Amino acid sequence: MSLAEPKILGIESSCDETAAAVVQGGKRVLSSVVASQIDIHRKYGGVVPELASREHLRQIVPVVREAVAQAGITLKDVDAVAVTQGPGLVGALLVGMTYGKALAMSLGKPLIGVNHLAGHVHAVFLEASMTGAAIPELPALCLIVSGGHTMLYRVTGDGSRPFTYTRVGGTRDDAAGEAYDKVARMLALGYPGGPVIDQLAAHGDSKAIRFATPKMTGNQHDFSFSGIKTAVLYHLQRHKELEPEIAARREALARGERTAAALKPLCTQPTLDLIASFQHAVVEDLVTRTLAAAAETGAKSILVTGGVAANSALRKRFEAEAKRAGRIAFFPSRALSTDNAAMIAAAGYASYAAGIHSDSTLNADPNLPLAARLYGAAS
Ligand code: KG4
Numbered sequence: 001m002s003l004a005e006p007k008i009l010g011i012e013s014s015c016d017e018t019a020a021a022v023v024q025g026g027k028r029v030l031s032s033v034v035a036s037q038i039d040i041h042r043k044y045g046g047v048v049p050e051l052a053s054r055e056h057l058r059q060i061v062p063v064v065r066e067a068v069a070q071a072g073i074t075l076k077d078v079d080a081v082a083v084t085q086g087p088g089l090v091g092a093l094l095v096g097m098t099y100g101k102a103l104a105m106s107l108g109k110p111l112i113g114v115n116h117l118a119g120h121v122h123a124v125f126l127e128a129s130m131t132g133a134a135i136p137e138l139p140a141l142c143l144i145v146s147g148g149h150t151m152l153y154r155v156t157g158d159g160s161r162p163f164t165y166t167r168v169g170g171t172r173d174d175a176a177g178e179a180y181d182k183v184a185r186m187l188a189l190g191y192p193g194g195p196v197i198d199q200l201a202a203h204g205d206s207k208a209i210r211f212a213t214p215k216m217t218g219n220q221h222d223f224s225f226s227g228i229k230t231a232v233l234y235h236l237q238r239h240k241e242l243e244p245e246i247a248a249r250r251e252a253l254a255r256g257e258r259t260a261a262a263l264k265p266l267c268t269q270p271t272l273d274l275i276a277s278f279q280h281a282v283v284e285d286l287v288t289r290t291l292a293a294a295a296e297t298g299a300k301s302i303l304v305t306g307g308v309a310a311n312s313a314l315r316k317r318f319e320a321e322a323k324r325a326g327r328i329a330f331f332p333s334r335a336l337s338t339d340n341a342a343m344i345a346a347a348g349y350a351s352y353a354a355g356i357h358s359d360s361t362l363n364a365d366p367n368l369p370l371a372a373r374l375y376g377a378a379s
């Protein structure tokens, strides 16, 4: 890569991570700094919007400074500033947006508004560029699966312009990561719930309890996870004998013992079976619906991204099932799966390279859609 390749500074503040990164040529991550607020939100079992905004305000300046320093450049060397415009928490988005705008203006460099979900899609391509792996072929079908989103998009493009996205499906209630977090809360497994459930599930029998996801009426490519979450709640109401161990785990969490290794001795086999069965139901649903959508939309590759894409069972099942269907499943690394600013810079580069900039009227949009169209709908 030539030294002259443009360097994009990415800024992300849509949820509970304040992040900044410098990416060169849309392909090479020169730095990626993420300040997580997990410790602040943990005691509430979820992200508290007011606290998130306040923390972004505290972190934004040092995080951007650190990203620029780690890239070995100065702000003057930045060719454009890419900032997350939405979707996300409005107060959180506004911090990054206001800072990014002011920075671009003071540097006299282009400002590029980026859709957070486009960032998650670009994370997969960035990973392939960084590792030298094959670049996913288009059209692709992308599952974005995180604490805030569970969406299916068809991704098309010829490389000369930013990708075009068509919405194929999405959750009608909870996001998959939200279901993980809520079930973890019921079982006293800490926050966020995904990583601990992922590790504990390996010790349980995933066939012990049958949790079913609903048959969808209308769009078959939609998801629904609130039913599984409620089924776990009913299961716990029927099995009062599990209450003492839940109380014991709650005490362990209060003592700061949060790892799967620390919590496992406080889980009986029926609890481990419950955890494994819950995860099995979520993973099978995500894999089955995504593969069906990939077949229907004629996708050449399958992209899986967002925090839940870090799940080991999900990765294994996707790899196996995609292979059986003659497709390849692509995932970002763990660091690029969860919220980060390198993915925002990479998505911003696609606009920059096509000469697409934002102007000073750019504003945060908590409901910013990624796709203008629904797949199969008349345009
Ligand atoms: O993408 P992300 O960092 O933030 C959002 O945009 O939501 O995703 C966080 C979500 C949380 O719900 C967390 O429980 C889940 O991703 N998560 C996982 C795993 N690691 C994180 N879920 C299942 N298995 C994991 N290994």
Ligand code: ZN
Pocket (backbone or CB within 6 Å): 116, 120, 146, 306, 307, 338, 339
């Ligand atoms: Zn995200």
